[in-house]
Amino acid sequence: MSLPQPAPANPHFAKIGGAAAVDRLVEAFYRRVDTLPEAATIRAMHAPDLAATKSVLKRYLTEWMGGPRDYSRDRGPPRLRRVHAAFAIGPAERDAWMMCMSGALAEVVTDDELRAQLERAFLKVAETVRNDPDNRHDFGSNTRTPSAPGRVS
Numbered sequence: 001m002s003l004p005q006p007a008p009a010n011p012h013f014a015k016i017g018g019a020a021a022v023d024r025l026v027e028a029f030y031r032r033v034d035t036l037p038e039a040a041t042i043r044a045m046h047a048p049d050l051a052a053t054k055s056v057l058k059r060y061l062t063e064w065m066g067g068p069r070d071y072s073r074d075r076g077p078p079r080l081r082r083v084h085a086a087f088a089i090g091p092a093e094r095d096a097w098m099m100c101m102s103g104a105l106a107e108v109v110t111d112d113e114l115r116a117q118l119e120r121a122f123l124k125v126a127e128t129v130r131n132d133p134d135n136r137h138d139f140g141s142n143t144r145t146p147s148a149p150g151r152v153s
């Protein structure tokens, strides 16, 4: 008889539908980044070919939602504030990013509660990577891993 497995600390990866759903989410997100006029500024921050970035974001979100830890294996512990420090990210860029992610979530996540939870969690991370002078974070000193969605109330 096998013992019951403990529930994963962060079950979002399974709830959303695993790797196939994360794949669709990132594709839907970058389709918006690539085409929405409101996202032109953040599109310009990326290389013309988005393939490598998509692959990294898929690995990151998989891990962030409680799935396999391939991101950390390949790139080390996430340091999102450091990674984003090279780009000017203020409220307008945060909002453009969130517009693309909200649209992608609406396309991919059918469970209303899960979608709302993820949206709140993404917004927290987007606030964390903002690096304009108005950001309440002490820029440069906070390189902690942002909260995963499971740890957001």
Ligand code: HEM
Binding pocket: 042, 045, 046, 047, 052, 053, 056, 057, 060, 075, 080, 083, 084, 087, 089, 093, 094, 095, 097, 122, 125, 126, 127, 129, 130
């Ligand atoms: C707030 C607005 C944001 C902007 C403007 C932005 C922009 C960017 C840009 C330009 C890159 C570099 C892409 C490349 O090198 O090809 C990047 C990397 C990345 N972003 Fe964002 N980002 C934002 C928010 C977020 C959020 C909220 C998350 C996660 C929930 C996120 C996760 C990542 C990851 C995982 C990477 C790759 C890190 C690595 O190289 O290991 N970003 N972002």
